[in-house]
Amino acid sequence: MSLPRPSLEQIGGRVAAAGDRALDATPGPDVDVVLAGVARLRGRARRRRAALAGAAVTALAVTLGLASWRMRGDAQPGVVAATQPAVGPRHAEREPLPLDFADGTRVVLAPGATTDVREVRSHGAQVALVRGTIDVHVVHTDATRWDVLAGDFDVTVTGTRFDATWDPERGELTVAMKEGTVRVSGPCVREELSAPSHKTFSCAPAATVPVATPTSAPTSATSPSSPSGLPAPRGAGASPASPPRAVGHDADKPALVVKAAVPAEGVQAGESDGARASRTDAPKGASTLDRADSARLAGDSRGARALYAQARAERPGTADAVKAAFLLGRLAEDAGDVGGAARWYDVVCHEATTGPLAQDALGRMIELEQRQGHTATARALAERYLVAHPKGPHSSYARSVLDASR
Amino acid sequence: MQVAPPVVAVERSCADLVRAIADGRPGAERELITRFAGHGRRLLIRTLGPGPDVDDLLQEVFFRVFQRLHKIEPPDALPGYVTTVTLLVSREALKKRRRARWLSFLGGDELASLTEHRGAEAVPEDVRAFYGALGKVSAQAQLLITLRYVEGLRLEEIAVALELSLSTVKRHLARAEADLAALLGDDDVAVAPWLRGALR
Numbered sequence: 001m002s003l004p005r006p007s008l009e010q011i012g013g014r015v016a017a018a019g020d021r022a023l024d025a026t027p028g029p030d031v032d033v034v035l036a037g038v039a040r041l042r043g044r045a046r047r048r049r050a051a052l053a054g055a056a057v058t059a060l061a062v063t064l065g066l067a068s069w070r071m072r073g074d075a076q077p078g079v080v081a082a083t084q085p086a087v088g089p090r091h092a093e094r095e096p097l098p099l100d101f102a103d104g105t106r107v108v109l110a111p112g113a114t115t116d117v118r119e120v121r122s123h124g125a126q127v128a129l130v131r132g133t134i135d136v137h138v139v140h141t142d143a144t145r146w147d148v149l150a151g152d153f154d155v156t157v158t159g160t161r162f163d164a165t166w167d168p169e170r171g172e173l174t175v176a177m178k179e180g181t182v183r184v185s186g187p188c189v190r191e192e193l194s195a196p197s198h199k200t201f202s203c204a205p206a207a208t209v210p211v212a213t214p215t216s217a218p219t220s221a222t223s224p225s226s227p228s229g230l231p232a233p234r235g236a237g238a239s240p241a242s243p244p245r246a247v248g249h250d251a252d253k254p255a256l257v258v259k260a261a262v263p264a265e266g267v268q269a270g271e272s273d274g275a276r277a278s279r280t281d282a283p284k285g286a287s288t289l290d291r292a293d294s295a296r297l298a299g300d301s302r303g304a305r306a307l308y309a310q311a312r313a314e315r316p317g318t319a320d321a322v323k324a325a326f327l328l329g330r331l332a333e334d335a336g337d338v339g340g341a342a343r344w345y346d347v348v349c350h351e352a353t354t355g356p357l358a359q360d361a362l363g364r365m366i367e368l369e370q371r372q373g374h375t376a377t378a379r380a381l382a383e384r385y386l387v388a389h390p391k392g393p394h395s396s397y398a399r400s401v402l403d404a405s406r
Numbered sequence: 407m408q409v410a411p412p413v414v415a416v417e418r419s420c421a422d423l424v425r426a427i428a429d430g431r432p433g434a435e436r437e438l439i440t441r442f443a444g445h446g447r448r449l450l451i452r453t454l455g456p457g458p459d460v461d462d463l464l465q466e467v468f469f470r471v472f473q474r475l476h477k478i479e480p481p482d483a484l485p486g487y488v489t490t491v492t493l494l495v496s497r498e499a500l501k502k503r504r505r506a507r508w509l510s511f512l513g514g515d516e517l518a519s520l521t522e523h524r525g526a527e528a529v530p531e532d533v534r535a536f537y538g539a540l541g542k543v544s545a546q547a548q549l550l551i552t553l554r555y556v557e558g559l560r561l562e563e564i565a566v567a568l569e570l571s572l573s574t575v576k577r578h579l580a581r582a583e584a585d586l587a588a589l590l591g592d593d594d595v596a597v598a599p600w601l602r603g604a605l606r
Contacts, residue, residue, distance in 0.1 A: 008583065011536065012555025018533045019451055019556070026456075029443040029464055031436055037465025038435070038472060045473075121430055145429055154432060290433045 027356040032293055032327070089116045089130070089303070101125060104139040105146065116303060118294065121145070124157075128291075130303075133165040140180070152203060152288065153186040160195070168310075174200040289320055292327070301331050322352045326361055333368070342368040363394030366401060421481035428476060439468055442488045449489065453496040453552045455537030463499055467492050489567050493549060500545035542589050547582030554579060 090097060092109035099107040099117070105125075109115055113132025117125060123143040127134075129150040138146045140159020148155040150166035153173045160180025166173050175184060177195035184191050188203035292307030308324040308331075315321050329344030345368070348361035362385050369378040382398035389395060418426065418437070426434035446467050450460045470491050478487050540548045553559045553567065565575045 008551075008555050012552075012558070015533055015536045016452070016556045016558065019456065023448060023451060023456075029439075029447050029461065031439050031443060033461065034439050034443055034465050034468055035436060037462070038439075038469045041465060041469040042472075045469075119430060124430075126430060126432070147430070147432070149432065290436060293436070294432065 030356075032323075035293060036296075089114065089300070091115075092132070103141070103144070106137045108135040110134065116295075116300070118149075129164055129166040131166060131168055133163055135161075135163050137161045149291070151186075153184060153189070153201060156183040156185070162193075162195070170202065172200055172202045174198070288314055289324060292324065296327065296331065301335060305331055317351070319352070322348055322355075322357055325351065326357045329361065329364070333364070338368050338372055342372070359389050359392050359394075362388070363392065363397070366394060366398055370401060419482070420484035424475055424478055424481035424484055427472065435472060438471070438484075442471075442485070443468075445485075446488060446492045449492045449557070450496055452557050453493065453549055454499055455533065455540075459499065463495050467495050470495065486566060490569060493553075493567055497545050497549055500548050503541065504545060539586070539589070543582060543585045546578060547585055550575070550579045550582045551586060 090099060090109060091114045092111050094111050096111060097109040097113075099109070099115070101107075101120070103123070107115065107127060110133040113134055114130040115134060116128040116130055118128055119126040123141065124138075124145040124147070126147045126149065127136075129148055134148070136146075136148060136157065138144060138157045138159050138161070144158050146157040148157065148164055150164060150173045151168060151171055153166075155162075155164060155173075155175060158180075160182055161178040162180075162182060163176040163178070164173065165176075173184070173186075175182065175193055176198045177193050179195050181192055181194045184193060184201060186201065186203050189201055193199060288307055288311040292304050292311055295301075295307055296304035305328060308328045311324040312321045325344050325347040329341045329348065332338075332344055333341035342365055345361035345365045349358055349365070352358040362381065366378050366381045366385060369381060378401050382401040385392065385394060385398045386402075423434060423438055423441075427438060443464065447460060447464050450463050450467070454460065454463075467488070471488055474491075478484055540551060543551075549568070550564065553564050554561070559567065561572060561575050561579070564570075564579075565572045568575070570578075
């Protein structure tokens with residue numbers, strides 16, 4: 001039996017149009033959710049591969065690893081070799097702390113410095129400079145690729161020696177070149193620096209907002225609070241949406257500040273006024289959110305909380321701030337801090353009355369209040385949810401909350 | 407005082423994006439997902455119908471894309487590669503559904519889960535009916551029919567996306583159409599009346 005093709009084409013067109021309408025009516029894919037899913041699948045794949053490798057291979061790897069570690073003679077405390085778990089935060093208290101890597105690269109933390117080795121690759125690593133000064137000596141090979149991240153800055157290294165100092169409160173990165181060349185990139189800068197030179201970069205507004213002090217409420221990244229237990233609504237005094245102080249110039253526009261610069265031969269030429277104007281269009285705080293996401297997906301909840309708080313401080317009253325609040329709620333929820341999670345979701349609901357995040361946050365608040373035994377609050381939230389989102393994903397649950405309390 | 411050269415926000419080319427991910431550049435994977443998530447999701451929904459598993463499958467798509475990114479040659483072929491991986495994931499999902507005897511989009515458990523799915527209210531009845539009927543033919547036939555008639559791809563494009571020869575696509579599509587027509591011509595098979603009427 002032959003099928004009348006035009007009819008099938010008509011049906012296909014009709015289905016496509018209806019499908020597009022359905023797509024338009026549903027929220028688009030959440031990049032964070034996809035990234036988290038990819039990270040989860042990678043972890044699962046790694047575990048599967050590890051299981052397949054078998055005990056014999058594992059034993060061989062451990063033996064070879066131990067032998068390699070001993071041959072390197074770097075067994076003193078605080079030294080990271082390829083045979084040890086290299087990823088993670090490190091802090092130098094009173095003494096310099098050297099981190100040695102298998103390719104011969106050495107990163108020395110000055111006293112008071114904190115780093116977070118986020119990723120170790122076959123030909124390099126990604127080291128986040130959280131605070132303080134590090135002395136970096138990267139051994140060059142054809143494939144070498146190291147990244148030193150400091151705030152929104154990324155210092156790309158292929159083989160060189162330099163000191164990097166990061167002041168998170170002031171948002172200032174200082175790079176002192178000793179050998180070779182690095183590339184510094186950030187929201188307002190992309191520049192190559194060659195030895196010998198010494199330069200300080202800052203893309204932050206003049207009125208830099210203190211790190212991890214988003215606004216008056218919530219006051220901490222881990223436990224938002226207000227006198228009533230819930231953050232004040234938008235417009236009621238100093239809310240989480242309050243903008244930062246603007247001093248000297250437009251606080252919404254990042255400005256490149258070069259301080260104490262000793263221009264070196266490798267420093268590039270200046271920029272025009274037009275170029276400066278175009279640069280100010282770059283979204284501010286997006287990189288902080290990215291780094292927060294990376295920290296969260298890597299399981300560094302503490303770092304993620306600080307960075308989300310920083311993102312909120314950098315871009316108050318924006319969609320990024322709302323997203324950061326939502327993810328702070330998720331982190332609190334994952335950590336079992338039910339009250340803290342509920343308060344962050346309440347921040348989301350106050351700062352964004354519509355949209356998928358507000359919808360999701362409100363639904364989660366019902367669950368959390370119910371879990372805490374706050375039946376009356378849960379019921380009120382359920383009623384509010386059904387009015388705002390009668391067919392939302394939590395609508396069945398909201399109805400069940402109302403039914404149970406009758 | 408010397409200042410930095412301007413930084414102008416320009417979208418990276420696909421080749422640059424692939425290289426940036428291979429180099430482990432921060433934010434590069436996010437950029438790829440941001441760029442292709444809409445396309446992938448739409449393609450999954452077109453081939454599978456809207457359902458609660460689409461978001462999970464989208465994660466699977468990008469996991470596989472990142473896993474085999476180094477195999478893309480030339481790197482500018484990234485969009486086509488994402489399409490191919492999406493269709494591969496889609497085909498596996500269709501086979502899984504059949505194995506699980508989820509023979510119809512309107513079928514019991516799946517429909518129940520669909521009602522819990524965000525945006526479920528936006529799925530029109532005729533779309534459900536179409537995918538319900540499609541669920542009764544093979545996974546390959548479903549893919550071919552949706553790509554040809556819903557997505558509106560040319561036969562050459564389908565061949566590239568599914569990594570098949572043009573003649574294989576023609577042969578399989580003809581068989582798929584015949585299977586669907588035979589199925590809908592059988593009065594004992596429950597399908598939406600409007601669909602049967604339209605195809606007769």
